[in-house]
Amino acid sequence: MPAITEDFRRAMGWLHSWLGVTIGVVMFAVFWMGSLTVFAPEIDRWMIPETRIVHRERAISYDRLLANLPPEAARSDYINFVVPDARRPAIGMFYRAADGEFRSLDLDPATGAPIDATDSHAGTGFVYPFHLSLTIEWRSLGYWIVGLAALSMLILLISGLFVHRKIIAEFFVFRPKRHARRATLDLHNLSSLAGLPFYFLMPFSGLLIFAFLYLPWGMAEPFGGKLKDATAAISGEYAVAKPAGRPAPLASVDAMKARAEAMWAAAEGVPVRTNLVRVFNYGDVRAAVYFRNTFPKDRVTLSEYVAVFDGVSGRVLHDFAKPPIGHASAWVQGAHFVQFGHWPLRWLYFAGGLGGCVMIATGMLFWLRKREAKLSANSPGYRLVEALTIAGTSGLIAATGAFLVANRLMPADARFVMESRADGEVLVFWLVWLGTVVHAAMLRGRAWAQQCWLIAGLAIAAFLLNAVTTGDHFVAAVGEGLWAVAGMDLVLLIAAAIAGRSAVRLSPVRPAVPMPVAMPAE
Amino acid sequence: MVADEGAALILWRIAAGFVGGYALTSGFVALLGSVLPLAGMARGEAVSLAAMLALFVYVPACLLMFATRRPLRDGALLSAGAAATIALARAI
Amino acid sequence: MSAFLFLGALLSALTGCALLALSQARHWQAVTGSLSVARPGPRRSGYVLVATSLLLTVLLDGAGFAALFWPLLSGAAVLATAAVLAISPGLLRPLARLWEARPPGRR
Known part of the structure; x- marks a missing residue:
């Protein structure tokens, strides 16, 4: 070489x-x-907030959940349950509706009843x-x-x-x-x-x-x-037959689930639990029940096993275990999904991701700094990169903050021009992001500090709004064991502190003319 | 050298690296996925392995197209290699 | 037990990185004010400690997790070391003394 x-x-x-x-x-x-x-x-x-439930290990009967399905779900050819865990304490459920679209809802793990959750x-x-x-x-x-x-x-x-x-x-x-x-x-x-x-x-x-x-x-x-x-x-995907149109009762899904997990545990030597319980062609003679251990907690490797049962007889139709190379590939993929139960590692992933943001942002900033003293610093190309760098970094973070604030402020029946309240939150995100692009293009270098102030303000607003609108303020959340909420609040406060400090450091030495800062849509 | 070149040659480097490299990578995955089963490996395993190795073909191909001092020759070679692996994979 | 392994991995990664930094003349000078790094210097111990942290992460929860945990932990230790050196290098003086105190040729 x-x-x-x-x-x-x-x-x-x-x-x-x-x-x-x-x-x-x-x-x-x-x-x-x-x-x-x-x-x-x-x-x-x-x-x-309606899904802020403290997780308890409890046996969930999928037979009982299926018996009490909402009418539209009961007619579906594809009903999926996501087994709850500490991070997702509600039973996740989604199904294919008659129009072919998927609908999802959260079920109360104690009662099985649908939760009327914030959209x-x-x-x-x-x-x-x-x-x-x-x-x-x-x-x-x-x-x-x-x-x-x-x-x-x-x-x-x-x-x-x-x-x-x-x-x-x-x-x-x-x-x-x-x-x-x-x-x-x-x-x-x-x-x-x-x-x-x-x-x-x-x-x-x-x-x-x-x-x-x-x-x-x-x-x-x-x-x-x-x-x-x-x-x-x-x-290990399995092609399930189309429904025959002849009704037949479904055998016990709970029994099938126990059998799938027993098969996997025998192969693995340690308990293996299913994450997905999926019923195809419910109520039909060609019903099939599908289990997969998508995200194990005790290892990085994901989706090692799939088992599919005939829904009427309970016979095993498909028993898939990842072969060695597939296993290696599943480790690499699991390393990206981060669904394992390893909190120190999870935080290091978060830190590593933010470190990547620093690497990328400083790279773009260096490109600008190298050219800022030259004549080319007023060229359209330079100004484009400048605006995109500012809006692409601090602007994006501010838009994320606005997304959180909008979530706490938007009334339940808000529609905007979008179809749903949820889409309205996303619209706020895009509008604020777009606003930061315009802001950065107009104010150039001075936009950094102002957008950092915006981030700090939005983070504090989100922190306070959570306390006001849900009552789960930081101290209460810690007391009730709602670690997800407490953690989010803590991160918001730290983000506000970092953004505020950055804003002070980035502010021009001579005070600039105060500019109105783009506020998130309310 | 890429930093001193005109737009046409730079575009050629980009096209040969990203598009030609993509074709070569596709051909490589298909070829490895088809050849290894001939040696007794399960087809799914062969394709899994090929997918994991794909970026070890694609990334160097892109780097080569920006590093080379003979972009026309190397771009042509890379494209020919892509055509050959694709043809070979289809033939097996 | 796992808490000890975790703490051990964290501490050995941090001290290991700090020692590797001290083995470089520029940082040695910033910490001790002396121009000459003790020879053979803290480099070997730095590598040993970083390797120890790898071993401890493997013991902590197996190679499958350690392959992710150790590089990230080491990266965090590198950042922490660089931050200490940038903000207040004096914090590393006690560590540097371990090498200063010994006559050259030992350790």
Whole structure:
């Protein structure tokens, strides 16, 4: 292999700065929302207060739940229960309605009755989909943009290693008191190196999770081009027959569940529990019941087992266990999903994700700082990158804060121009984000401090509004064992403190003319 | 060197790296997923393995297209390689 | 037991990173004011401690978790070390004394 020439270094430097500045905003958005997704169920509890239930281990009878289904659900050919746990204490349920759309509801774990919950997409319904598709559903475009950002991230990490000359010598170096450009680069290098394995693993595993979407031809070709056969062999998917239209009673789902878990425990040597209880063709002679241990708590590897039973006879139709390579792949994917029960690691993921945000933001900031003293700093290209960097980082965080505040302020029957209250919250998010773009384009560098003040204000408002509208203020939440709520509140306070401090530090030395700060829509 | 080039050549590097690299990666996954079963590996396992290795093809392909001093030749080679793996995978 | 393993992993990662930083002339000088780093210096002990933290995370909850936990824990330790060096390097002086006090050639 030829030595690393100066030419090669320059080429990598060119690639690193231009690819970074082109895709940086998307990467930041994906990392920011990904960091929040680590706590998506906790965000759900905060935004949907009716589901703030203290979890108790209790035997849940799915037979009883099925016997008491809402009428529309009882006619569905696809009824799914998500087994509750400490982070998702309500029984999650979704079903395919007659119009083909999925409806979801939360069931009280004690009574099985539907909970009249706040209509919000919250963490699982907005933050999480934003992380993986920017919620651009049209022809899966959002997934492809995020995929491109993930690929770019891997390229950036490798090219960055070649750009950075003194990796070892400057491993622990951070000089905040040196001039801003130097300090920005130090922080960029430091945050990159500290989280390097994590930053490699996240885009790698994220792309692997969607291998069927990103490489459909390559994945299906070995199966004669049949993608369904590929998913069956790799993920254990099972094609259930269409309903026959002849009614038949369903055998005990609880008995099937016990049998599935006993089969898995025998194979594994330790107890294995199911996360999903899915009934196909309920009430039909061709009913089938499907179990999967999607997210085990005691290991990283996910979805190792699938069992499908004939709904009428209770006979095993399909018994799938991940083979060795599939197992390795499931570990890599589990490392991205973070559904295991390991709190220190979960917090480190959150910190690692935020570290990634720092790495990306300081990278874009360094690009700007390098050029700010030059004539080109007034070119449209520079101003575009400047506005996108400000709005893409502090603006996005402010929009997230507005999303939380809107959740607490919006009345139950609010509709806006959207279909539902939940969509209204999302609309507020987008409007505030758009506002920060305009704000950044107009005020340029001064926008940083103002947007940081906005973040601090929104975080404190969200903290107070939770206390006022739900009564579960921080102290009460700790007292009642509502750790999700207490944790969210604590993070909001810390965010406000950091944003406030940043605002003070970023404020120009001479006081600027006070500008009205864009307030979230109420 | 990429930093001193005109737009046309840079666009060629981007296209060959990202699009050509994508084709090569698809071909690689299909080929490995088809060849390993001939040696007795389960087809699902072969495709799982190929999917995990895919980025070890794609990322270097992109890096190569930006690092090379002979973008026309290397881009053509990469595209030819993609065509060959895809054809081979289909033939098996 | 697991609390001890966790604390042990955390402490060994932190001290390990601090020692690795001290093994570099620039940080040694910032902490002790002396130009010459003790030879062979704290580098070897730094590596041993970082490796110890890996071992402890494996003992804590197996290789499957340690493969994720240890790199992130080490990364946090690197950041913490860099922050201490940037804000108040004097905090590391007691650690540096362990090496100062010994005549060169030992440890």
